[in-house]
Amino acid sequence: MSNPSFHNILSEKFRFEPTPSQAKGFEKIADFLSETSKDSLLLIKGYAGTGKTTMIGHLVQQLGRIQKKSVLMAPTGRAAKVLSAYAGKSALTIHKKIYFPKVDSGGTGVQFTLKENKHTNTVFIVDESSMIGDDRQQSKLFENGSLLHDLVHYVTNGEKCQLIFVGDTAQLPPVNLGLSPALDEEELEAQFNTTVYSVTLDDVVRQQAESGILFNATNIRELLVEDQFEGFKFQLDDYKDVLRIIEGNEFLELLNNALDEDGIDQTVLIVRSNKRANLYNKSIRERILFLEYDLAAGDQLMVVKNNYFWLGSDSQPGFIANGDVIRINRIKKFVDRYDMKFAEVNVSMVDYPNEPAFETVLLLETLNSETANLGYEQSQLLYQKVSKDHVHEKSKYKRFLKVKNDPYFNALQVKYSYAITCHKSQGGQWKNVFVEQPYLPEGPNKDYFRWLYTAITRAKERLYLIGFGKEFF
Numbered sequence: 001m002s003n004p005s006f007h008n009i010l011s012e013k014f015r016f017e018p019t020p021s022q023a024k025g026f027e028k029i030a031d032f033l034s035e036t037s038k039d040s041l042l043l044i045k046g047y048a049g050t051g052k053t054t055m056i057g058h059l060v061q062q063l064g065r066i067q068k069k070s071v072l073m074a075p076t077g078r079a080a081k082v083l084s085a086y087a088g089k090s091a092l093t094i095h096k097k098i099y100f101p102k103v104d105s106g107g108t109g110v111q112f113t114l115k116e117n118k119h120t121n122t123v124f125i126v127d128e129s130s131m132i133g134d135d136r137q138q139s140k141l142f143e144n145g146s147l148l149h150d151l152v153h154y155v156t157n158g159e160k161c162q163l164i165f166v167g168d169t170a171q172l173p174p175v176n177l178g179l180s181p182a183l184d185e186e187e188l189e190a191q192f193n194t195t196v197y198s199v200t201l202d203d204v205v206r207q208q209a210e211s212g213i214l215f216n217a218t219n220i221r222e223l224l225v226e227d228q229f230e231g232f233k234f235q236l237d238d239y240k241d242v243l244r245i246i247e248g249n250e251f252l253e254l255l256n257n258a259l260d261e262d263g264i265d266q267t268v269l270i271v272r273s274n275k276r277a278n279l280y281n282k283s284i285r286e287r288i289l290f291l292e293y294d295l296a297a298g299d300q301l302m303v304v305k306n307n308y309f310w311l312g313s314d315s316q317p318g319f320i321a322n323g324d325v326i327r328i329n330r331i332k333k334f335v336d337r338y339d340m341k342f343a344e345v346n347v348s349m350v351d352y353p354n355e356p357a358f359e360t361v362l363l364l365e366t367l368n369s370e371t372a373n374l375g376y377e378q379s380q381l382l383y384q385k386v387s388k389d390h391v392h393e394k395s396k397y398k399r400f401l402k403v404k405n406d407p408y409f410n411a412l413q414v415k416y417s418y419a420i421t422c423h424k425s426q427g428g429q430w431k432n433v434f435v436e437q438p439y440l441p442e443g444p445n446k447d448y449f450r451w452l453y454t455a456i457t458r459a460k461e462r463l464y465l466i467g468f469g470k471e472f473f
Contacts, residue, residue, distance in 0.1 A: 006030045006066050014058055019203035022051055028199040029059060032164075033066065033123070038156050039194045042164045043129075043183055046201035047221050048457040049214035053086045055201070056125060056166055060087045069122045073097050075131040076323050077351040079427025083127040094126065094147065096318035098154040101308050114150055117158035124155045128427045129167035132182040133174035134191075148182055152192055170221045171454045175423060212239025213456060213463045220453045229444045234465065234472055242463045244473065251434070251466055256288050258432040258462070264300050265350060266431040269419040269466075270455045272438030275370045280419035280436075282368070294364060295343055299328045300350065301414040302424060304366060305373040309410035316355045322373075323424055325350040325417050329357055335408075338385040340365050342411055363411035373413045382409060422455045433459035437468040 007030035011018060018026065025044060032042040046052025060070050072091035074080040084091040095101075099112040126132070134148040155163040165182045173180040181187045185196045204218055216234055223229055236242050245251045258267045269284075271277050285291040291299065307320040317324065330346040341364040348357045366374055374382070386409045393399040403409055435455045440448060456463055465472075 004030070006033060006062075009062055009065055010059065013062060014055075016051070016054070016205070019051065019201070019205055021199070021201045021203045022055055022205075025055060025199045025201060028197050032197045033068065033162065035162070035195075035197075037195070038161075039192075040162070041152075041188060041192075041194055041196050042162070043185065043188075043196060043198040044164060044166045044201070045169050045183055045198070046166070047168055047170055048217040048453075049204045049211065050201035051205040052166065052168075052201050054205075056083075056127070057087045060089055060125070063123060067121060069119070071097065071119065071122055071124045072127070073124065074127045074427060076128070076427045077317055077321060077349075078323065078325070079128040079131070081351045082427065082429050087125075091127075093318065093321065094132070094151055095321070096316075098151060099318075100313050101319060112150070114154055117154050117161060119161055120159040122158060122161045123164060124161060125164045125166060126151070126182075127166045129165040129182040130169065130171045130180040131167075131174060131426055132165075132180070133177060134181040134187075149191075152194075168457075170224050170450060171457070172423060172426060172450050210239075212236065212242035213459050215239065216242060216463075217453055217457050220449050220456075224446065224449055224453065227446065229446065229449055232444065232449070232472070234468070236473065241459075241461060242465065244468065245434075245464055245466045251464075252287060254464060255284070255434060258434075259288065262431045264418070267434075268417075268425065268428070268430045268432070268458070269434040269436065270422050270425050270458065271419055271436045272421065272451070273370075274372060274415075274421060276436065276438075277415070277419040277421060278368050278370065281416035284418045285416065294341075294367060295328065295331060295334075295345075295362070297328050297330055300417045301326050301328070301362070301367075302417040302420060303412055304415050305413040307410065307412055309405075309407075310358065310360050310412070311355075316352050317349060320349075320412065323427075326412070326414070332359075334364075337408055338382055340382065342408055361407045361411040363413050366413045367415060422451050425458050426454060429458055429460050431459075431461045432464070433462070434464040434466055436466040437472075 007027055010026040010029060011023065028042065032040065044052065063070050072083055072087055072089055073094045074083050074091055075094055077093055080091040080093050098115055100115055101112055132148050134146045152163065155161050167180065167183050169180060169183050185198050188194060188196050204214060223232055236244060245254065269280055271280060303320050303324045303326065304322060306322050311317060311319055326347040327350055328345055328347055332344040335342040335344065343362045343364055345362055346357055346359055349355050363374065383403060386403050386406050387399060390399045390402040393402060
């Protein structure tokens with residue numbers, strides 16, 4: 001049964017005139033929150049510009065009127081930071097909220113152990129849910145086989161707790177998946193034997209109607225819905241927030257202006273591959289930032305592999321995640337060791353401004369590599385070389401523990417964060433976003449347009465299109 005009083009509160013207290021789909025959303029939310037069964041979930045699917053974030057922020061503010069509390073979560077630190085900004089309340093990563101990481105029984109790595117959910121009468125709201133995977137290959141890492149399963153299990157085991165997934169189905173799904181399982185009604189109903197309430201926000205709100213970024217994103221989304229990928233053209237006329245860049249000198253000038261006006265934190269270049277990202281990062285550092293060496297104080301780097309060594313589980317992030325951005329405050333020294341290059345540095349975490357700066361070690365080999373991170377063979381080789389430093393330990397197990405606690409073995413794997421791949425950009429928002437047209441050997445298809453939609457919707461104020469041929473205009 002619906003909760004007409006709460007439905008009225010949501011509608012009447014909303015500071016805008018709700019769109020038809022927002023009005024339906026308020027009704028669905030009221031229905032869901034009046035549900036007494038633990039076996040139910042709510043999906044709020046909202047395309048770019050449909051007022052999803054405003055609606056969620058409003059819901060958080062009104063929950064106290066029905067004696068309910070809220071917990072806000074997102075898959076990454078950057079996404080949690082964005083969520084916190086628009087909801088006006090602190091948000092955590094899913095990992096930080098529901099797990100405590102511990103060394104596994106064999107001492108070979110980290111295993112996530114599910115915390116007990118001690119919350120009561122609480123609504124758990126998870127933003128950017130399209131990024132949540134259901135990877136059974138990581139069953140040894142997660143207690144119940146996957147992050148999605150652990151999250152559902154955690155929430156439903158609390159007293160009178162409910163779970164809302166929020167996300168955009170037009171965005172890229174998790175790597176190696178064709179769909180986003182946390183936003184798929186049939187998948188959720190089948191896996192968890194649950195009733196799924198669902199609403200899709202598809203009306204662009206009036207206050208966003210003059211945005212060229214959202215106008216073009218909406219056009220791409222409609223192509224995805226219709227499965228029609230021929231003949232797409234960007235609409236630039238009458239829009240000041242989308243600009244086509246044709247010449248390289250123009251790109252450098254505009255990028256330089258964006259960095260001067262808004263800073264490195266609010267400017268990003270999105271490309272298709274690590275190889276392209278490397279080329280752009282080199283050019284940006286040399287020609288715009290005037291940095292001569294591989295690493296300098298002020299450099300911003302993206303961590304490209306989860307790391308559980310340098311931060312305690314009681315820290316704000318809980319651990320340093322793949323996709324977290326760090327800023328180099330001070331370089332203590334460079335070290336050549338194990339046939340690799342390292343740097344001992346002092347860093348701050350960009351998306352956690354309240355987290356104190358800390359000392360760490362960086363692995364510089366990954367800075368310019370064309371792979372996402374250090375490969376398996378290289379990792380094994382590093383392990384073997386570090387192990388030789390501890391041959392004096394007669395016990396194999398003690399030697400093994402020495403390696404696992406070696407700061408160089410646990411060095412952060414990083415890449416420059418000025419130009420990044422689209423998957424790395426998910427969950428983030430920047431004032432200025434530059435998007436390069438990727439090579440399309442098979443022509444425009446569904447995967448490409450999902451990539452393009454995700455890339456351009458990272459832009460809050462200005463979108464720059466690089467290298468797109470005349471056929472796109």
